[in-house]
Amino acid sequence: MLESPTSRLFRRIGLIALFGGLVVGAVVVGHQSGRQPDTQVLLAQRIALGKQLFNDSHLSADGKVRCASCHMPEKDYTDGRQVAVGVEGRTGTRNTPSLMTLADAQETAFFWDGRRSALDQAVMDPLTNPVEMGLHDQAQLLERVQGDPAYAQAFKQAFPDAKPAISSEHMAAALAAYVRSLRSPESAYDRYAARHDKTQLSPRALLGLAIFQGKGHCAECHRLEGTPAMLTDHAYHRTGVGLDAITANLPALTEDVIKRSLQGGALGNRVATHADEAQLGRFNITQDPADIGLFRTPSLRDVSHTAPYMHDGSVATLDDAIDREVYYRSLQAGHPLQLTVEEREDLKSFLQAL
Ligand code: HEC
Ligand code: HEC
Structure with a gap:
């Protein structure tokens, strides 16, 4: 039996109303679950902030190198080079590893020689490495991030209770959350x-x-x-x-x-x-x-x-x-x-x- 245009319209309105109700309900439930943002939401905000930092070339000495210059998403987070090339075209000594395997392989030691056992520390090293991003020290890094208005809101959302919201610990946590979120596709x-x-x-x-x-x-x-x-x-x-x-x-x-x-x-x-x-x-x-x-x-x-x-x-x-x-x-x-x-x-x- 054919449906009349009017009954089809009513059915559609019914569906929209139902869907709208679900969304409102979900928002209310979310709101009532306390003033603490949901941990999933917080994690998503940290990952987003980490991604922003990962792609920011202002965090390098010559303003041209970002994490993604060497860990290129389109090359499975490697760079296709023999050894890495960082600020002022300086070359390092090691091949850039993919970051997509770290979480899946449950890695607990980082770099080819395993010199770091915490990802939060490993993600910060490149910023001050003289042949990678080349900043003087963490103070200079902090200065650059604090001086960029694009970050104020992002840090506050990712670390709502922290004072100050922008710190090297939080930068490390956000970068590590982003790196951990990278997964190789199902093979x-x-x-x-x-x-x-x-x-x-x-x-x-x-x-x-x-x-x-x-x-x-x-x-x-x-x-x-x-x-x-x-x-x-x-x-x-x-x-x-x-x-x-x-x-x-x-x-x-x-x-x-x-x-x-x-x-x-x-x-x-x-x-x-x-x-x-x-x-x-x-x-x-x-x-x-x-x-x-x-x-x-x-x-x-x-x-x-x-x-x-x-x-x-x-x-x-x-x-x-x-x-x-x-x-x-x-x-x-x-x-x-x-x-x-x-x-x-x-x-x-x-x-x-x-
Ligand atoms: C005794 C442990 C060991 C065995 C056995 C072994 N590998 Fe490896 N494999 C390593 C290590 C360690 C490296 C890194 C060496 C380096 O970087 O100098 C490596 C590197 C590699 C790489 C390069 C990966 C990259 O990302 O650079 C490939 C490919 C590889 N192995 C394949 C194999 C295959 C195929 C076999 C079997 C024929 C094998 N391996 C057996 C320990 C092993
Ligand atoms: C100039 C190129 C370059 C840049 C820029 C760079 N990396 Fe790397 N990355 C490397 C190389 C090379 C290694 C391996 C070094 C070693 O093992 O000694 C590495 C290793 C790592 C590792 C350890 C991976 C493993 O398998 O153990 C992490 C994590 C990492 N980088 C994150 C980052 C983050 C986060 C940034 C930005 C803050 C960044 N990298 C910027 C080249 C780069």
């Missing part, structure tokens, strides 16, 4: 793992998974546990990359590091400006000779989008990275591994599904 492997649905992976990728878990031993470090899979063991391993160049100079280099005993941000500044010391990796933090040349296992989530590879960006393509890892890791573990060209392609198909 074909995630869908496969969630439902054990083999149709989500190509036959090649399935063969690659078998190698990754089996004779390749990749999953010993790039672990498949977690939902989504973390693809890291949160540990440090000696890497075949970069150490050769400094071996001759090792005694003097390590002695200097021990003498200086830098920590946190100061260590970050030093490492970003001294390529040879940067290759010492975890040793810079622990000063334990056993940690010379060890680096954090990176999560391989989204890895096919984050070239170039390794802590110093010295490996240009995913194929090269696979060759390196197959050769070096198997050598290290004492079970030299020969993979055919076909098997390497399988492994690559699997990595592309992460």
Whole structure:
């Protein structure tokens, strides 16, 4: 039976009234739940403020560099360069890691050498790093943020009870909230793992998974546990990359590091400006000779989008990275591994599904 235009109109008005009532009801309930803004709302405001800070190039010495200059959203929060380029075109010593994997991988140590164990601290270091954003100190940073009227309201909304609302702690909290909110999209492997649905992976990728878990031993470090899979063991391993160049100079280099005993941000500044010391990796933090040349296992989530590879960006393509890892890791573990060209392609198909 056909509906008359009038009854259709009445039905529509009824729906609008119902919808309007729901919205009013939701607002009233929200209002009655106390004067404290809802934690979800507050978190959203902190994330928004963090995003604003992340994209603000005024927070750099030359007014041209923002977090997003190196952690580019369109490049999965990496920059596609071998090593990072910051203020005045100065180059650092390390490859820019993706920020999209941190929350999913449940990372609790930050930077390639894990020199920071709190994200709130890690997000502030780049601002005063001489080859990244290059500000003198936190006082100069605070001055710039306080002097920008665009921030007054945003800080008050994100930190309603705080006096003063604008402080470096709150800046850190907002930036960390934003970074934590970045997630890599659900991958074909995630869908496969969630439902054990083999149709989500190509036959090649399935063969690659078998190698990754089996004779390749990749999953010993790039672990498949977690939902989504973390693809890291949160540990440090000696890497075949970069150490050769400094071996001759090792005694003097390590002695200097021990003498200086830098920590946190100061260590970050030093490492970003001294390529040879940067290759010492975890040793810079622990000063334990056993940690010379060890680096954090990176999560391989989204890895096919984050070239170039390794802590110093010295490996240009995913194929090269696979060759390196197959050769070096198997050598290290004492079970030299020969993979055919076909098997390497399988492994690559699997990595592309992460
Ligand atoms: C000049 C390029 C550059 C800029 C600008 C920059 N970063 Fe980074 N970021 C890097 C590099 C390079 C590393 C790795 C450094 C290392 O491991 O020693 C890094 C590492 C990080 C990490 C640790 C990631 C991990 O996997 O451990 C976080 C968090 C981070 N940056 C956040 C930020 C924030 C927030 C800003 C802005 C305040 C910012 N970065 C600005 C290049 C940059
Ligand atoms: C003993 C632990 C370990 C094993 C086993 C291992 N990896 Fe790694 N992997 C690492 C570490 C540590 C790095 C970082 C090295 C560096 O930056 O110098 C890394 C880096 C990588 C990268 C580059 C990631 C990036 O973002 O730069 C790829 C790709 C990779 N591994 C794939 C593999 C594959 C494939 C296998 C198996 C054939 C494998 N790995 C086995 C520890 C391991």
